[in-house]
Amino acid sequence: MPKVLISDKMSPKAPEIFRARGIEVHEKTGLSKDELAAIIGDYDGLAIRSSTKATAALIAAAKNLKVIGRAGIGVDNVDVPAASAAGVVVMNTPFGNSITTAEHAIALMFALARQLPEADASTQAGKWEKNRFMGVELTAKTLGLIGAGNIGSIVADRALGLKMKVIAYDPFLTPERAKDMGVEKVTLDDLLAKADFITLHTPLTDSTRNILSAEALAKTKKGVRIINCARGGLIDEAALKAGLDSGHIGGAALDVFVEEPATASPLFGTPGFISTPHLGASTDEAQVNVAIQVAEQMADFLLTGGVTNALNMPSLSAEDAPKLRPYMALAEKLGLIVGQLETAEIRGVKVEVEGAAAQLNIKPITGAVLAGVMRSFSDTVNMVNAPFLARERNIEVAEVRHERDTDYQTLVRVTVRTPEGERSVAGTLLGSQFPRLVEIFGIKVEADFSERMLFIINEDKPGFIGRLGTTLGEAGVNIGTFHLGRRGAGAEAILLLSVDQPIPEQLLWNVCRLPGVKTVKALKL
Template sequence: MPKVLISDKMDPQAAAIFRERGVEVDEITGKTKEELIAIIGQYDGLAIRSATKVTKEILDAATNLKVVGRAGIGVDNVDIPAASAKGVVVMNTPFGNSITTAEHAIALMFALARQLPEADASTQAGKWEKNRFMGVELTNKTLGLIGAGNIGSIVADRARGLKMKVAAYDPFLTPERAVELGIEKVTLDELLARADFITLHTPLTDQTRNILSAENIAKTKKGVRIINCARGGLIDEAALKAALDSGQVGGAALDVFVEEPATASPLFGTPNFISTPHLGASTSEAQVNVALQVAEQMADYLVNGGITNALNVPSLSAEEAPQLRPYMTLAEKLGSLVGQLEGDKIKGVAVEVEGAAAELNPKPITAAVLSGLMRAYSDTVNMVNAPYLARERGLDVREVRHDREGDYHTLLRVTVSTEAGERSVAGTLFSNTEPRLVELHGIKVEADLDGEMLYVVNQDAPGFIGRIGSALGEAEVNIATFHLGRRGSGPGGEAALLLSVDSPVPEPVLWSVCNLPGVKRVKALKF
């Protein structure tokens, strides 16, 4: 039974879902890094919110860990490269608190427009400063969205309902999606120059860090109001303070800060500044939603192999998993075969699918090929860290999909490029479930790839099969199955032989086979 640790406070329904799905769960919150390192080795999954920091040290201690699930959107507290290198899936729940966060941004926009916090404090202090708080309408104002993904698109929809004009800067926003959302796609400079309100909805990356820098804030329309409910670090806080003091920025509302918890900030006390303590996802509905989603996603992965909302591996739904599993098994075996045969000589990999395989999600198939191939370099490789290891080695990976159907109803071909040229292997599924090799370096040969095997390339000549059988028999190596193919239709050409054997072939026996007349290459294989 898989075992999961919930290390941050989470709705109790999450633990109930794990148990209903056959996953053992412990709820142990508030642990220090050292205390977490001491216990993490016994768990297959780790469910977190924002408090737990999943560092490389914790991942190194997590010897059984398969998945980290973040109940929420941001994963700044997870070392994703280290998790990928360890083969750990990292998931989040990007939709569970989207509406809540979008509504908080709209609420802060209203608060800025009508100076609600200051008006409330003044009125409750016994003052009646009606003329002091002269707000602005949102109607017909231009809202500039930096980031038009899931949350940004919800904000855009709400803003259009308020009769605002919406312009968005997002490199990934297509013209078609912009039309669908009813917004205008613009450059960042255009947005800064035109927006009356700017709200940020983008992750924190090297490209977005301080996207509202002093230089960019200076390009904004004088009196602009800025809202950030996304991530701390998107705005240069010192530059924002200076712009508020000078009047370049007419108001700012931050729900997130560079340093959190933000118990002291130069922005605090600045006129026309509103702050909230990272409340974007803090509604009862959102807390329940993200807890339920992360539990369902992690249980799907640990029990069924389904991968949803993963950040470092292709998604694979619980419905897709049974259909794709035979293809992924075939892909891994073909990858393992070329990895063992070509080793360090591989410079690039092409994964081709045709027939029925071309109708499936190719990403998990490619990941499975790389998992088998990279096993020649690491004994801890899996679908998660295989692409990471391939990039680390500088391998060029391509996916090719063919609509045609050839000799087989479904075919998967793996071609590797080496200094000596290209080498390819191909396989199919018998009865839609049984992986079978059907081509090896251009030679037709049908074989199961399983257990201990011996690969031999030889000059096709009479008596060779008898000689190799005798050599293995004299060494007491039992042959389980025998698969033979050759180039061309007549003798004298090159032949390939795949033998399944009941035990590993000792090194001296390999040398004796190498020395048989006509032998060009011998390689022991293991699947």
């Protein structure tokens, strides 16, 4: 009988489901990290919320652990790479608390508009300062959404019901999806200039960290009110305080902070500032929903091998898994490359398989591609929910099997369609196991995939490779592998390097300045 440990407080529905499915379950909450590490080796599954930290050290001690289930969206408290390396599946429940989080954002918007916390404190102090608290109406105001995915779309729907105008900035939001939502798609600068209220509904990634920086906040409309129920780190908190102190920002409400628990934030006590202790998902209904979902998902995996909402593997049957895993690893890497290199709005993704790949179930391969393509924009996307997110954003997905002969025993090709045209990458498997890149943007290459890579498009002229090597060497960056491809002698060429160290921004600029360089991009695979 599988054994599951529930280490955080969770709805009683979760243990009820485990027991009903024939799984032994123990509820032990409030354990120290040492206490948890001492017993985790006895369990096949670990069900958590946000308090338990599933660190690399804990995972190393969990010799029998097969699955970690997070009752909620964020997995900041789980070392997903360490879990993957140990063969532990990490699951979350990405949609169980969407309504609750959206409603909390709306509640904070009302609180800012009518100065409710200050008015409550004043009234209960016996002051009756009726003329002090002159709020503003939400009707006819412009709400700017940064992120228009699942939660953002719910906020938009509620705001439209309040007769607000809604504008949205989201790299994945298509004109068709924006029309369906009843919002206007805008650039980030346009949103900052027009919005009376701004709400954030985006994950914390390299591209969204400090998306509301000091520079961005300076571009906002005077008197703007800002709400963040998404992730700490999306807003420069020091710049936010400066904006509140100067009066440029009319108010701010944060449910999330860079450092949590936030017990000594410099924002505390600032006039016009409201805070809540990460309550976005904290309603009875949401906690019941995510508890039920995580218990059902974990039970399915432990009893049948079924995988749902996993962050580090796709939905797979036990029979197909051994054959499909190498292809999905290849597909995800191809998606990661094209997703990081493509800067225009992606309107379509086509996945083509040839040779041996054409005989397999293409759905998990497509899911892996989509997860890779969208990984740059969402930290909750996985091989299971990626197709849903693509449909939600009206990204057309096409799957094509080719029975034709190919130069390779097996081949996977990924093509993305944008307003600027189509671009594709292709890869194969060596020895049916090892992913390899064989074509990028129509240029033949033969390249291994590495964790850190440098992508360069340049003019094929003598001396370039020497200048590049010198530039990297002077910056202390060691080259691991070196792969070249070109359209023809003296024509456009592509260079892919694997490097042993992270590539600083300044080094990218130095490479850009080399003669003949057209494009430079640091890739994370």
